[in-house]
Amino acid sequence: MAPPRRTDPNYMDVDSDSDISMLGGDEVRARGKGKGKATDKRKKDKGKGKAKDQAYTWEASYTRSWDMVQEDETAAAIRRTIIRHLVLLLDLSAAMMDRDMRPTRFDLSLQYAREFVVEWFDQNPLGQIGVVGMRSGIGERIGEMSGNPQDVLKSLSDRTKLEPAGEPSLQNAIEMARSSMGHLPTHSSREILIIFGSLTTCDPGNIHDTLDACVKNRIRISVVALAAEMKICRDMCDKTGGQFGVAMNEGHFKDLLFELVPPPAQRTVARAGGGGGANPAADLMMMGFPTRLPDSSPPSLCVCHSDMKSEGFLCPRCMAKVCDVPTDCDICGLMIPYQAV
Ligand SMILES: [Zn+2]
Numbered sequence: 001m002a003p004p005r006r007t008d009p010n011y012m013d014v015d016s017d018s019d020i021s022m023l024g025g026d027e028v029r030a031r032g033k034g035k036g037k038a039t040d041k042r043k044k045d046k047g048k049g050k051a052k053d054q055a056y057t058w059e060a061s062y063t064r065s066w067d068m069v070q071e072d073e074t075a076a077a078i079r080r081t082i083i084r085h086l087v088l089l090l091d092l093s094a095a096m097m098d099r100d101m102r103p104t105r106f107d108l109s110l111q112y113a114r115e116f117v118v119e120w121f122d123q124n125p126l127g128q129i130g131v132v133g134m135r136s137g138i139g140e141r142i143g144e145m146s147g148n149p150q151d152v153l154k155s156l157s158d159r160t161k162l163e164p165a166g167e168p169s170l171q172n173a174i175e176m177a178r179s180s181m182g183h184l185p186t187h188s189s190r191e192i193l194i195i196f197g198s199l200t201t202c203d204p205g206n207i208h209d210t211l212d213a214c215v216k217n218r219i220r221i222s223v224v225a226l227a228a229e230m231k232i233c234r235d236m237c238d239k240t241g242g243q244f245g246v247a248m249n250e251g252h253f254k255d256l257l258f259e260l261v262p263p264p265a266q267r268t269v270a271r272a273g274g275g276g277g278a279n280p281a282a283d284l285m286m287m288g289f290p291t292r293l294p295d296s297s298p299p300s301l302c303v304c305h306s307d308m309k310s311e312g313f314l315c316p317r318c319m320a321k322v323c324d325v326p327t328d329c330d331i332c333g334l335m336i337p338y339q340a341v
């Protein structure tokens, strides 16, 4: 069937939306509020004038919705990362004691952060999360990058250890987060999620240098701001492909945070390089299943903590002993997933 053309007076009448002028040929598509009306008019039109072309009204009014969906050209080349590495960067500056969110920004952030971690691992079972805090002008390592939700939750459990103080330093904290992701293989995502309650940052150098380094390292920065929008925060998210949002209330805060649970869509390299929308071949990832040492094995040093103990896992490639899986081998970098026995 021939869809109404732009010369159709009825059609123009109901939808002079600028969207339409962008779509040429037969792919005329009505969007938004104009859609319903346009379809009605079309139906009427078919019924009267074009009766001989379209014998059956049910044919005429039948809209092949799937033909009308116009996908983004790049849609075919979007992928989602399954191996994610995220540093949760918590503002622990004095501004977090503000009570505009109940009971305080700090307490609410901790509570949401824990819920976020649980949900995140549920949807990203091969991912890892590290926690960095910022207070008193420095970045503080609160939890090492770990694939074990319990480790991450533990680092967020002791409220007294995380007591807010002083000024935040975005630059120091981001540098610390960045350094913990430097060794990661390219197939994994590198993400920093900042929960930020302040309106200032107290930095030792130029934060734009840090931002440039993050862009270069392909680290995606997302910010959930609790106070208001700061230009540098917005810039960081825009330039690194992350998300920025200002929480308006408690519920909105949680929404913004949980929007970041599903893996971000990634434009593939081929597309960025002008690959013309072809779906490039998938990259292969190397991973090796570990050997679990029995508790009765002779004690030996682990490579992660240099602790002497019996239990642990052996990297199948270099035979290094690590305490916990999933992890990346500290010696050879091989990804060692969790193996349910
Ligand atoms: Zn260890």
Ligand SMILES: [Zn+2]
Residues within 6 Å of the ligand: 315, 316, 317, 318, 319, 320, 329, 330, 331, 332, 333, 334
């Ligand atoms: Zn190894």
